[in-house]
Amino acid sequence: MSTSSAASAIALMPHQQQMHDFLVNHPFAGAWLDIGAGKCLTTLAVLQTVRPMGHILVVAPVAIARSTWIDEIEKWGFPIRTKSLIVDENDRKLSKTKRLERFREIATDPPTMYFINQELLTQPSQEAKLLTPVPGAVPAPTISPEATAVLGLLQAQGPLGRDGLVDKYRALVAGYGKNAGPAKAKVRAWIQELVKSALVAWEAYACRSCAGKGCVQCRFGLIDQLPVQKINGQDTIIWPFQTVIIDESQGFKSHDSRRFLALASVRPAVTRLIELTGTPSPNGLQDLWSQVYLLDQGQTLGQNITAYRNRWFTPKMVPGTTTPAKWIPTANAEAEIHQAISHLVMSAQNTSLQLPALSIRDVNVTLPPDLLRAYKDFKRDLVLDIVQTYIGDDGTLTQSVESIIAENQAVLTSKLMQFASGTLYTADADDPATKGRYQVIHDKKIEVAEYLVRNNGGEPVLIAYHFRSDKEQLLRRLGKADIDVQAFDGSRDMVRRWNDKQIPVMLLHPAAAGHGLNLQHGGSTMIWYTLPFSLEHYLQTNGRLFRTGQTKPVTIYRLIAKGTQDERMPSVLAGKQQVQDDLIKAVSGDFNAERALLAALEEEIREDLNDLWASERV
Structure with missing residues (x-):
């Protein structure tokens, strides 16, 4: 937890100022800024302007929630009290017990900005692992009398967790007048003796409180753990965050995901919601419905995904079935959807954003x-x-x-x-x-990767990989070649060391670390070991280096195995990007044009009033 006290003077770029003004004047709005264009800083400036009451919740991919926002707040000295619901003050992952404790502290904390990753908003019901007597198992003579007694208690009580069994056994022995009973460590050792002897086994059981339907006893996400009260006869979650910021809102593009449904359930209690992304529609226009629903609760694109699809899409069926394989936008869908959401989302064109040259090179x-x-x-x-x-x-x-x-x-x-x-x-x-x-199967790609690393003038290199096997082979091969290579672990310390040029080669997985990280100070060269199908992952990962603050030309190598699926990936990604570019352009705020239009309208109004005045005088 930290509290900054004095904000530094912030001079926003023109495109950031446009976005700032839009967000200030629209309590429920989406901001689509290019990757690395300063979404976090702009939003912090908005908060400084509107000064919202109560708690603020930032929901983001784990790398962003863990470091990016905290770093920006500390860098600029924003007077905001912060607390992570992911890691402790030393950037160590919180245990479940400690995380639940922080969830409970929210009710009594002073106004605070909290950070949580998308996966911890809600979680599925967890089965309980309980010790269960193995039917028909008979203790051997070598089993200690104490372990046999523990087994007898378990047979009488039925399945129990380890701690519950320990407490019950100690209470039973204490009831016989032997003080507090044996030490917990001793009872655990007797239980382990039973497990090793196959007299008891760990079995999974649905939650006893809700039979697996979901309750605070078995679901451990933030929304799952919040108190519930009866309001107008309905069970209602007591939502403590008046302001919610969703960073990388495309993480909520799935209309039936748990995270979307959970946030949609508390949306009526939110008074300001800001969605940030540089990739609003990576898998196409079908990604927009749930993101826009969180802004206006269905007023623009329909109350549910079915209404949205029926209005603007036609299904392409799996051959021989009535199951849609994908949804194809109708002829007018793109223009109509762009127009429909223009009052909710804005993309400022970054005409003033000065970035170095970007070179993307396909290496065969x-x-x-x-x-x-x-x-x-x-x-x-x-x-x-x-x-x-x-x-x-x-x-x-x-x-x-x-x-x-x-x-x-x-x-x-x-x-x-x-x-x-x-x-x-x-x-x-x-x-x-x-x-x-x-x-x-072969080492041809890894040979090329090693060659590019060795011929990069001693400058650090990021390598984006897809499969765990890629990571392991890169670590083994480059390490054997005396190249200092490290796999990114998500920590703020590793971000710092990379930006201080202390890591010659860093391996990065797009899904885990492709969003929000400021890595532009550590290097300007990236190698795509395997290109992804996801446009979001591709653009976001490129944006770790090609972003504001980068001082050198950025070179991105894409390794393409000739004659394989690799060859079609550049065109697949280019097609997806065109759809997204059209969408962002359609909702861009051309403030000069808007001012000209307003001036023309004001002139028309004046003329109408003059005509009215003249007719009344006559």
Whole structure:
């Protein structure tokens, strides 16, 4: 928790000032600023202007909620009391117990700005793990008498958690006149003895209070834990945050996600809501309904997703079924939707934003002919035979042929991405012991990545990876080559060390760290090891370096394995970006044009009044 006391003088850029004025005058509004254009700073300036009452809640991807806002508040000295609901004062992840304690403190805290990641707004009902006697199991003579007594208590009481069983056993023994009973550590040791002897086992049970429907006993998100009161006969969540800021609002683009439904349920209690994003419609226009609903509760785009789809989309069915595979915008949908939301969202064109040059270079990676044939055969037949090498029980080197099967098109797409990048997951879905297992197919991409790192003039390099196997192979290969490479862990300390140029190569996963982080001071070179299908992930990750404050030309390399799925990814991303660019342009605030229009209208009004006055005089 921290409290800043004196805000530094802030001179907003023209596009930021336009956005500031729009947000000040619209209590429920979306701000679509380009990545790195200062959404956080602009919003803090808005808060300084409107000075909202009560608590403020910032909901964001974990990296942003964990560091970006705190860093900006400290940098500019905003007089805001802050508290994280994710990490402690030393940037260590809060335990569930400590997090729930902070949730409870909200009711008595003075006005505070809280930070929480999207996933912790609400959580599914958690099953309880309880110790359960194994039916028919009989204690062996080697089992201690005390462990046998604990087993007897458990058989009499029924399934219990470990702490509950410890407390009940100690209370039982104390009831026999033996003071407070045995130490808790001793009882836990006896319980462990029973577990190892297969006399008791851990079993999952639905919540006893709600049978899994969801309650404060089994759901541990922020909204789940808030108090509920009867208001007009309805159970109503007591919502303590009058002001809500959603950073990267595209995280709420799914109309049936838990996070959207939870926030929609408390939306009537919010008096100011600000949505921020640089990528409002990454997967197309269908991403907008839920984001806009949180602003106006359905007044603009319809009360539900069905009304939205029926008005502006037509379904494209899965062949042979009545199930929509995707929703296609009608001919007039784009223009009509842009017009419909123009009073709720604004995108200031960053004509005054000075950024260095950006160079995006596709680097071809050539696979050997035999590998390329295997890739094409796999794509055609959905089956790939690979040779597994392992050490047998007798210590000898053994080889076997294993078939990798893509069960459907989605699985095939993922497998082809893996193949192009150099590894292929080989886990057996029916064998948990094989989880995460993969086979190295080739090292051609990693060779090119190493070459680019070595020829970057000693400057730091970000490498964006997709699969865990990519990360592990990069760490192994570059480390073996005496290159200091580290995988980003989400901490503020690692952000600081990167920006101080203390990390020569940092591996970054777009989903975990592609949003909001200010990494522009640490380097200006990025390598896309595997391009994503998500436009959001692509643009946001590029924006870690290509953003305000970057002083050097930015170079982004995209590794493209020739003859593979990699080759179509640039055009896929370009098509998605065109849809989004059109959307942002459509809601851009052209203040000069607006002022000219207002002046013309005022002149017309004056003329009408003059005509009216003249006719009355006559």
